[in-house]
Every structure is written in structure tokens, then in C-alpha cells.
Amino acid sequence: MKYTKLLLGDLALQIKTGKTPPTNEDVFFQGGTINWYAPGDFKGNKYLPESSKKISDFAVSEGKAVMFEKGTVLITCIGSDLGKPGMLKDSSSSNQQITGVVVDESIISSEFFFYWVLRNKALLSHYSNYAVIPILNNSVLRKIPVYFPQHLSIQSKIVSQLDVLQSLIEKRKRSIQLYEKLIESTFLQMFGPQKVREEKWSTVSFKDIILKSQYGISDGLDSTSVGTPILRMNNITNTGDFDLSNLKYKDLPDAKFRNYKLNKRDLLFNRTNSRELVGKNAVWDNDIDCCFAGYLVRFIINEEFANPYFVSGYLNSSFGKRLLFNYAKSSGNLTNFSPPLLEKQAIFLPPIEEQKKYEHIIVSLKKKRELNKKSLKSLIDLFNAILQETFKGEEIISxxxxxxxxxxxxxxxxxxxxxxxxxxxxxxxxxxxxxxxxxxxxxxxxxxxxxxxxxxxxxxxxxxxxxxxxxxxxxxxx
Known part of the structure; x- marks a missing residue:
């Protein structure tokens, strides 16, 4: 594969930056039909979706907006989002944080250039200045070298491979989002306010369904992967799952390990956090041996009356979060929801068989979601491998x-x-x-x-x- 290197300015037929119409004049926005992109609209898709905000034809005719033609590659050129690319399906506009590049298709295809930008986000950041926030202006953008296969047929073949993977990646992401919505909505469908009123289920206090509560260990933890993994409050998500990507460790004596080791079906509860996040919780269902740290509490649920997945679903529902938010106790910058405080709160109890049915549905949905996540990771790894191989040996100027x-x-x-x-x-x-x-x-x-x-x-x-x-x-x- 023969490579060549040209400055971006020599590849581009046009490089121009968007702008913002006066926001105090509604005539430039009201009834707008023209996509007007901001960095927040860049979600990782190859082709940009509809923008969150639109401008009117009048904004364009009055010269208050910059238009980009179909096929333009837009690049975010300021702030932490710098270097994100997106392609236009239709002529559109953008604010001043975004620059549009139209390349010479006789040298490099616009689609291949999109993937070059995607691969070289770090390179673009390298050229931005950091006086206040990263900014990549047009004069600097023109001097960035682009290293790419010389033959358009090779570019087209690579684009085809990446397009297939990109499409599969986006489908997997949509599937994961669908499972997330199903997991969130299942509790309300089975146990929502209308259902509670219709069934007139009995209400008890949490004290009646908690067999045991236990605070986590307060020992200092290590970043090295030596000893037992210790779950902390950041390892519980706000939607009732575990994120094990950033674990700390501790070499514990056998007796202490046994005392704090998590068992399947334990409900782990975040007792101290910000008011919005206090009370995060999830049911431990992993096969790895873990203990838990001091800002967490282990609850062992009396399964004769209550199912731990149901209890977690209740606390993670909209009305459960409202309960946690309203009754949490503030102390300085942190908010606390202690076990005794939780034990005083009320919870309705559907028949145990209904709770078990909920567990079965949720566990099934989460397993399918995890399969999609694993598939997504494999696709992303392959996608990145092709990108890395395509631009291997790329030269970086100083x-x-x-x-x-x-x-x-x-x-x-x-x-x-x-x-x-x-x-x-x-x-x-x-x-x-x-x-x-x-x-x-x-x-x-x-x-x-x-x-x-x-x-x-x-x-x-x-x-x-x-x-x-x-x-x-x-x-x-x-």
C-alpha cells in the first residue's frame, strides 16, 4: 500500500468555520428548518443526526450563518470535544466551535478523510493551543499533515470495511439503549402507581425486610492489582448496575476477607454521596470475589417476604429516588442515608411470586444487554485495529x-x-x-x-x- 503525505490545506478545497446568529433575535431561529450543529450534537455517528437546534432561512439570507454543503466533514475545534468529526447528509450550518472541511475528492475521499479525523483526534489536540482552553484555528488546521493511501481504490476498500463495522457498532449501541429503557420501564409497568392503587398491596417498613446491614471496611486501598478487589461508591451506577472498570485492592487477612466478602443476592447500598447520587444500589450477582468499602452498606434481604431485585428496582425507580433525595441528611458537602434512616422508610410489597417474576425478567434483560456490550467491544476493537493498521507509521510534526x-x-x-x-x-x-x-x-x-x-x-x-x-x-x- 503506497502512502503519501500532504498538508490538510493542500487537500482541502474549502475550510471555513461556522457562526452563531444573534440569539436575542428570534427571527433567526423561530420556525427554523436548517440543521445548525453544536459540539453536543456529535454522538460518534459517521453521519450527523438532526441537530438539537435549527436556524431559519432568514438567518442564512441575512449572512448571519455559515452554510456547509452535503458531504462536508465537520470537526469540533474547541474545548474538551476538540477533534470529533461528523459528515453531512444535507447542506447544514454550525456554530463557531465547528469547522467544515471540503476535500479534493480526486486526491482523498471525504469518507476516508472522516475516518482519518476520527483516528487522529489526539493529533488534532496536539496542535491546539492550551492558553485557556484548546482551540484549533483554521491557519493551524491547514498545516496539519495528513498521511493516507495514495490510491483512491484502496481508500474506498478501507472505507467499505469501516462502514460495515460502523453500522454494526451503531446497531449494537441502539440495542443496548433499548435494553436500558426496558430495564428502566419494567418496574413501572409491573409495580407502577396505578398498579399499586389497583392491587392495594400491603406496605411495610424496610426494617421488616432487612435481615442484616453491614458497613464496609475503612482500610486504605491500593491502586495496584494486588489482593482483594474492594468495591467503592463509584463502582455502583445510578441505574442499578456494577461498573468494575476502576477497582482498588487490599491484601486482607483471611478472617476479614470472609467477613466482608460479597455473596450473590447481597444488596449493596451507597450510604454517602451527593444528594443526587446517595442511595445508589445494585444486587451483587458476579462470580468474582470482592469486598466493599466504608461508604457502602451490605443489606441482606429477608427473601421470605421481599426479593432483593425488587427492592433494588424500587429504590432505583423514580419514586424510590425521590424518597432517597427528600429524606437524605446533609453533612457538609456530602449527603448521608444511613441504614437506620432507611429502615424507617416504607415500601409496598407485591406477592413474592410477582417479585420473583420481576427478577427473572430483569436478569434476562441484563444478560442480553451484556451480550450486546461484549459484541460491541469486539466490534470496536476490530474497528480500531483497522484504523490503526491503516494509519500505521503516520508521521507527527512537532x-x-x-x-x-x-x-x-x-x-x-x-x-x-x-x-x-x-x-x-x-x-x-x-x-x-x-x-x-x-x-x-x-x-x-x-x-x-x-x-x-x-x-x-x-x-x-x-x-x-x-x-x-x-x-x-x-x-x-x-
């Missing part, structure tokens, strides 16, 4: 190649302790490389300030061979 464009975004503190950046600045001045007078004035002002700053490492020294004063950087600076 900040020095675009330094003059970045200079206007820097302040003095951006140079302190940064030897390579200081060297780029000195090189521009000593070698008289700056062609733009305004940029030269910025560089000169920075030099004067840095010379007065002892910690900068910048000094002036007379060069006898060249018979002139030059800037130097002392060796001690890192």
Missing part, C-alpha cells in the same frame, strides 16, 4: 512546524519550564524567521518579559563570530 501560528495564543507562563517552546521562540528571533510584523511584535514583547524573569532560563549574550547580541537558553532549564 509544535515547531506551526509555532508561528500558535505564538499569538501563548502567554509568558506557557514558556516557563518548557525548553523546546523557548527554543522555538529564540529560533524565530535569532534567525529572523518571522514574516508577519504583528507576530514579530508579539514575540519581541514575550522576549522582553522573559528576559526579566530569572526562572525563564533566557539570557542575552554577545556572539563574537557574528558580531551581534543573541538570545541563549541556559543549560539548567528542563
Amino acid at each position: 509544535e515547531g512546524d506551526i509555532f508561528e501560528d500558535l505564538l499569538k495564543e501563548f502567554n509568558v507562563t506557557d514558556f516557563l519550564g518548557n525548553k523546546s517552546r523557548l527554543e522555538n521562540l529564540v529560533s524565530l528571533i535569532n534567525d529572523k524567521k518571522i514574516k508577519d510584523i504583528a507576530t514579530y511584535d508579539i514575540a519581541k514583547e514575550l522576549i522582553f518579559i522573559l528576559l526579566d524573569e530569572p526562572s525563564s532560563g533566557l539570557k542575552q549574550q554577545y556572539n563574537n563570530r557574528k558580531n551581534k547580541m543573541e538570545l541563549i537558553i541556559i543549560n539548567e532549564i528542563n
